[in-house]
Amino acid sequence: MALLRLRGVEVAYGGRPALGPLDLSIQPGESLALVGPSGCGKSTALRLIAGLEAPTRGAREADLTGPAIGMVFQSPTLAPWLDARANVALPLILSGAARRPAGDQAEAALAQVGLAQAARLHPHQLSGGMAMRVALARALIARPRLLLLDEPFAALDGLTRRALMDQVQALQAETACALVFVSHDLEDACYMADRVLVLTSGPGRLQAEVAVPAPRPRPDGFRGSEPFLGAVAAVEAAARQGWRAAP
Ligand SMILES: Nc1ncnc2c1ncn2[C@@H]1O[C@H](COP(=O)(O)OP(=O)(O)OP(=O)(O)O)[C@@H](O)[C@H]1O
Numbered sequence: 001m002a003l004l005r006l007r008g009v010e011v012a013y014g015g016r017p018a019l020g021p022l023d024l025s026i027q028p029g030e031s032l033a034l035v036g037p038s039g040c041g042k043s044t045a046l047r048l049i050a051g052l053e054a055p056t057r058g059a060r061e062a063d064l065t066g067p068a069i070g071m072v073f074q075s076p077t078l079a080p081w082l083d084a085r086a087n088v089a090l091p092l093i094l095s096g097a098a099r100r101p102a103g104d105q106a107e108a109a110l111a112q113v114g115l116a117q118a119a120r121l122h123p124h125q126l127s128g129g130m131a132m133r134v135a136l137a138r139a140l141i142a143r144p145r146l147l148l149l150d151e152p153f154a155a156l157d158g159l160t161r162r163a164l165m166d167q168v169q170a171l172q173a174e175t176a177c178a179l180v181f182v183s184h185d186l187e188d189a190c191y192m193a194d195r196v197l198v199l200t201s202g203p204g205r206l207q208a209e210v211a212v213p214a215p216r217p218r219p220d221g222f223r224g225s226e227p228f229l230g231a232v233a234a235v236e237a238a239a240r241q242g243w244r245a246a247p
Contacts (some may be wrong), residue, residue, distance in 0.1 A: 001063055003028050003146055003178055004049060009058035010203070011044050017203035019044045021058060024197065024206075026146065031172065031179040031216060033189035035235065036199030036207075037243045042182045045204070046071075046150050049180060064146065070139030070177075074151040076131040078123040078138075084110060085119040088138045095142070109137040112174075113167060129160040136168065143175055150182045165191055169217035186239065190231040191218060198235055200242040207242030210234045 002025040010020035019041030026032060026049070034042050047053040048060060050069055062068070078087045088106035093099060110119050113133040123131055132152055139147060149168070153161040165188065172179055181192045189196045190212050198208045214227040222228050 001028075002026060002061075003063055005059075005061045006045075006048060006055075007059045007061065009045075009048055009055040009060065011041065011048065011053070012056045012203075019048075019203050020055075020205060022199075022205060024049075026178050026180060028145065029176050029178055030195070031169075031181065031193045033181045033183060033193035033196045034199060035183055035186055035189045035196060035239070036204050037201050037239075038184070040199045040202040040204035042199065042204065043150055045199075046148050046180065046182055049146075050148055068144055069146045069148060070142065070144035071148040072132070072135045072139045072150070072152045074154055076123075076135035078126075078131060078134060080123050083120050083122050084115065084126070084134045087123070087134055088141055091138060091142050105141060106137070109141045110134070112140075112171065113137045129156050129164065132156065132164060133167070136164075136171070140171060140175060140177075144177055146178045146180070147172070148180050151184065153188070154184065161188070166217060168192070173217055186235045187223070187232055190228055190235060191223070196231065196235050198238040198242060201244040208234070208238035210238065 004026045006022055006024045008021045008023060011018045022045065034045060036042050048055055050071055085103055085106045088109050089102040092102035092105060107119050110116055113136055115130060115133055118130060153164055183189045194212055196210045197206060200207045210231050212227060212231040
């Protein structure tokens with residue numbers, strides 16, 4: 001049974017098509033990447049999946065209850081007046097948890113992303129990578145069944161980005177949540193996902209679906225392996241067919 005399905009969804013803004021029609025299903029525990037040229041509707045698709053926006057046409061069907069969805073955006077959107085611990089605890093407190101146990105849980109979540117020492121720091125004291133890890137801890141604290149990441153690493157340097165991708169995979173293995181990962185970077189998409197959905201230029205439709213038949217978390221040397229290189233080549237070929245050059 002799929003966690004979530006989009007059936008023939010289309011989104012238009014002011015009558016201008018922005019996405020679709022698009023069909024998509026997300027199975028429990030799987031990792032899905034959405035790639036496509038700028039403006040094709042990737043973020044729109046993610047907002048539909050999150051239920052933050054309704055489709056103009058088509059339907060969203062979700063089999064999600066409880067702490068269903070965690071989301072991390074390109075900028076970490078932390079509350080500047082709260083320290084890391086309080087930022088991470090916020091979803092629990094907003095859903096009615098008591099401050100002390102929520103704070104304890106937040107500290108454990110920060111330790112999981114390697115930030116045990118940073119619990120009392122405020123956002124302006126954090127590096128970009130640290131802030132992103134705080135946002136990740138916050139998204140995962142309620143143990144969602146589905147984690148949505150919208151270009152979360154785009155602003156980070158290459159090494160930090162790779163370390164964070166491994167960290168997300170480790171957390172995903174631990175929590176068994178499904179992941180939808182939006183990226184501009186075709187290699188990052190193949191690194192993170194079991195299936196890469198290549199969207200066309202806007203309004204984005206499915207151009208191709210490329211499987212990455214390899215275990216997660218990725219083993220050492222994965223980027224030199226045949227499944228990875230083959231998937232990247234297939235995604236690039238689909239992109240060459242379906243993406244118009246930006247005007
Ligand atoms: N709230 C909105 N009102 C009007 N138009 C919008 C709105 N949100 C998005 N759009 C338009 O819809 C299209 C898809 O936008 P979206 O942000 O989903 O694309 P994207 O693939 O995520 O882009 P990028 O990779 O550049 O982040 C774009 O043409 C954008 O201008």
